Amino acid sequence: MKQISLLGSTGSIGTQTLDVIRSNPDHFKLVALSAGSNIELVASQIREFHPLLVSVKGEEEARKLKLEVGDSTIILSGEDGLMEVACHQDANVLVNAVIGSVGLKPTLAAIRAGRDIAIANKETLVTAGHIVTTEANRHGVALIPVDSEHSAIFQALNGEDPKSIDRLIVTASGGSFRDRSRDELQNVTVKEALAHPNWSMGAKITIDSASMMNKGLEVIEAHWLFQIPYDQIEVLMHKESIIHSMIEFRDRSVMAQLGTADMRLPIQYALTYPQRLARETAERLNLWELGKLHFGKLDMERYRCMKFAYDAGRAAGSVPTVLNAANEVAVAAFLNNQISFLQIEDLIEASLNQHVRISEPGLDEILEADAKTRQFVQSKL
Numbered sequence: 001m002k003q004i005s006l007l008g009s010t011g012s013i014g015t016q017t018l019d020v021i022r023s024n025p026d027h028f029k030l031v032a033l034s035a036g037s038n039i040e041l042v043a044s045q046i047r048e049f050h051p052l053l054v055s056v057k058g059e060e061e062a063r064k065l066k067l068e069v070g071d072s073t074i075i076l077s078g079e080d081g082l083m084e085v086a087c088h089q090d091a092n093v094l095v096n097a098v099i100g101s102v103g104l105k106p107t108l109a110a111i112r113a114g115r116d117i118a119i120a121n122k123e124t125l126v127t128a129g130h131i132v133t134t135e136a137n138r139h140g141v142a143l144i145p146v147d148s149e150h151s152a153i154f155q156a157l158n159g160e161d162p163k164s165i166d167r168l169i170v171t172a173s174g175g176s177f178r179d180r181s182r183d184e185l186q187n188v189t190v191k192e193a194l195a196h197p198n199w200s201m202g203a204k205i206t207i208d209s210a211s212m213m214n215k216g217l218e219v220i221e222a223h224w225l226f227q228i229p230y231d232q233i234e235v236l237m238h239k240e241s242i243i244h245s246m247i248e249f250r251d252r253s254v255m256a257q258l259g260t261a262d263m264r265l266p267i268q269y270a271l272t273y274p275q276r277l278a279r280e281t282a283e284r285l286n287l288w289e290l291g292k293l294h295f296g297k298l299d300m301e302r303y304r305c306m307k308f309a310y311d312a313g314r315a316a317g318s319v320p321t322v323l324n325a326a327n328e329v330a331v332a333a334f335l336n337n338q339i340s341f342l343q344i345e346d347l348i349e350a351s352l353n354q355h356v357r358i359s360e361p362g363l364d365e366i367l368e369a370d371a372k373t374r375q376f377v378q379s380k381l
Contacts, residue, residue: 008097055081120146129224151266152244152257216309237296326351
């Protein structure tokens with residue numbers, strides 16, 4: 001039985017991870033979880049799954065949660081609590097489902113404690129991919145992707161020699177504004193941006209999908225997960241989100257992984273790898289119902305965040321850290337109606353232009369670059 005620690009239990013990936021655990025009680029046990037400030041939902045999760053340890057955002061949230069659940073579990077808060085959940089002594093797998101670079105330090109702590117990582121928090125690899133992958137190799141820890149695109153590549157590589165890869169082809173739905181020109185994006189609203197045509201995701205990821213920054217971050221994540229140069233990673237527009245990613249091998253054979261737009265599939269695979277468990281009640285993929293699939297070439301001028309991501313990835317060092325931090329603050333500002341949608345790009349570009357690159361940053365330098373970038377973007381709001 002897999003003993004699981006879960007970071008981000010109340011978010012989209014977190015709640016779907018709990019769906020997988022709920023459906024497979026003989027295979028998975030939740031031993032620890034972390035959440036933010038949705039105390040009512042966390043309390044219901046505690047009552048159902050009986051974790052040994054829970055951490056929430058702050059001391060006030062911890063006090064409220066104790067009033068809800070009493071002494072049924074240990075309740076901590078803040079960064080220290082997050083680290084305790086990540087490294088819980090009874091867990092052998094950490095599911096990192098938090099949003100943002102807050103997931104970096106607990107992931108490193110879990111790796112050093114010998115826990116395998118099911119990683120849905122792409123910002124961890126974007127911000128410090130060189131450190132995370134080095135530490136995982138040093139401690140013999142598996143980094144198993146949860147994002148549907150990276151899970152698709154991971155699955156298609158089973159039994160294959162990674163040296164035979166010619167291209168990784170990552171698919172993108174195009175998000176909520178895929179059928180609009182740049183001129184039509186001038187006055188779009190938060191509500192419009194959150195209306196993703198295919199996936200049900202959290203607010204931050206949905207906005208990133210609309211700007212295509214989400215796909216840019218996934219390109220950087222793919223570089224670190226599969227150790228593939230950026231020139232061999234391509235993004236293909238695919239409206240239906242049925243093919244989640246493809247690999248083209250040197251002999252020009254292409255392997256693709258297909259499935260419905262259901263994140264519980266890659267979550268479950270990450271938790272059961274290398275085995276597969278049945279999903280009897282899951283929707284089948286009937287291609288005859290779709291009739292046809294559509295594909296298109298990515299326009300870097302239309303989606304400027306994709307260019308920022310490729311440029312940052314190739315620049316390496318501290319630059320991807322700046323890219324991610326600037327995007328996190330800018331997206332939060334858009335969600336709070338402080339800036340327009342297109343100003344997200346402007347703030348990211350300004351942050352990248354003002355940054356003095358550090359070629360081989362350590363963790364402290366990464367955290368400092370992250371903090372300074374956030375301060376810079378805040379000063380521009």
